[in-house]
Every structure is written in C-alpha cells, then in structure tokens.
Amino acid sequence: MGCGRCRSLPVVPVVPVVLVVLVVLVVLVPAARGDCGPLPQLPGAEPPEDSKDNQSFPIGSKITYQCVQGFAKLPLKSDTIQCLENALWSVLPEFCSRSCYSPPRVSFARVSQEDELKNFYAVGITVNYVCNPGYEKSSDKLPTSTCHENLTWSEVPVLCQRKSCGTPENPEHGTVVTTDQLFGAKADVICDDGYMLTAGQAFIRCHLKGDGVAWTQLPTCQLIQASSSTVGTTAVTDATKPLEEKTSEYRYILPLVIIPCIIGIAVILIWTIKKCAVKQKGTYKPNPTNAGDEEQGPSCQERKTGP
Incomplete structure (x- = not known):
C-alpha cells in the first residue's frame, strides 16, 4: 500500500544535544568528582596564601580565614569553613569587622578591668580608665577614650592628679x-x-x-668628730672629710695657732727692752742684728759715746 498520507517526522539534530550535556558535565564536574570548588570570598577576610588560588578541594577540607589589615575578628565568631558531603562549602557568617588596636596607655591611669579583657574594639566603642595608685580623681568624671573611624583612639583627658605627701619634716641638725x-x-x-x-x-x-x-x-x-692626731699645736683632721668641712675646721684652728705666737714674740721683745734699760744709760742698746731671731732672741750691745 502506498503511504500517500504519511508525513516524514522531523529529524532531531544530534550535535546540539551533545553540546548541552557536555556543558552540564563541565559545570558539575567538581560535584561529580565529590570535590568543592574555589573558596568563597568573605568581607574583611582572606584565606591562607597557599590555598587562595586553588580551584578544587576534597570533601572534608577545612580552611581557616584571617582578617585583613584594619579588621579584627569578632569574639565567639567562627573563622573556618568546611567542604561538606554534598560538595558545597559550609556557610560562614561575617566574622571580621573594623577594629582599633588596644587602647592607649597613660602614666596617670589604666584601662578598666572590664575593657581590658576585650579583644575587639569596634569603631565607636568607648573604654573607661581608672586612676593609677598614687593618683586621685581631679573631677567627678573618669578618663575615657573612643575608637574613631580611622581606627585611632581619642586622646585620654588628664583627669587624675598626683597625691600629696605634705610638707616633709626636717631632721635634727x-x-x-x-x-x-x-x-x-x-x-x-x-x-x-x-x-x-x-x-x-x-x-x-x-x-x-x-x-x-x-x-x-x-x-x-x-x-663631725675631729681626729685625735695632732702635730705641734695644729689639729690634724680626717683626710676623708669633704673639703668644705675641712675648710670650716681650719677657719677655727688657724687663729688658735697664730695668735699665741704673735703674743709670745711681743712679750719677748718687751722683756728684752726692759732688761736693756736696767743697764747704764747710754752704755748699751738693743742689738738690731738679732732682734727678730726666734731661737736666740734679742740681745744688747755697748753703745758708743765717742765719735
């Protein structure tokens, strides 16, 4: 029988179907192999240098991120992702945020114990200070410091002053x-x-x-005790004493030595003159050649009356 009414079925192109299958396989190839794809990008964080460029990770792989400069890890937040059994990365909430470094140190106060225990100081946070030992509050307020947008701390106001010891007593002498x-x-x-x-x-x-x-x-x-050693009538002071103390002592010792010597010489001269006076008048006179001889003393010589 003829098939005059039969129509020819459309021929389905084979090449396009094959291409679609290949594209799907390429896209799903990591899943097909049971691996996770490239690491996800997280705000304020980055993976280790040796793994950031990898395109495939086996199931069970764990990668720990680090906060970039200017960011700090939020307390109690996880920083590690894992390649799960379904070949997908685990969900990791944002854990890095902009933070100031530790609050500034000052000589008159210290950061309060509550704020000292923190390891994250977000922009806008304010920390309190308490006066150091030896200092006391100079007003009703305590010193504070705030983390600015540029990640620097505000200056700590000087609201603590040094305590006073009062007027010291003088020692005896x-x-x-x-x-x-x-x-x-x-x-x-x-x-x-x-x-x-x-x-x-x-x-x-x-x-x-x-x-x-x-x-x-x-x-x-x-x-100050003077040494018992003496030379003649002059006291010998301790050589280890300061120069000022020695000078002060000499100031009192020297007059005690010099004055008696002057008086003694004057007495000898007067006595000699009187002795010469008892001789016959005009016969003797003091000998000027040895009037000042300390060992022999002054003497008298015969006065010449003739030419």
Missing part, C-alpha cells in the same frame, strides 16, 4: 629642701655646719605607702 610635695617628688637633705649625713641617700622621695603616699625615711645628721 638638718634641713629638707624641696619645691614639690606630690607623688614621685624628690627632696634633698642638707645637714647644718659641723654635721654630716650618715650612710645612705642624701634625699627622700614621696612614694606609695598602702593606699596612699608618704615620704621615705629621713636620714640623720651626726656631729
């Missing part, structure tokens, strides 16, 4: 010289004339004592 009585100050100790400091430091300091401040112990001033 000495004086304390100071222009500052506040915590950390130093005061010199000077002994009166004729006295010297005992072994130890020649100053005191305003230092911490319990919850407050106080001056360190005062040194003592003791009387």
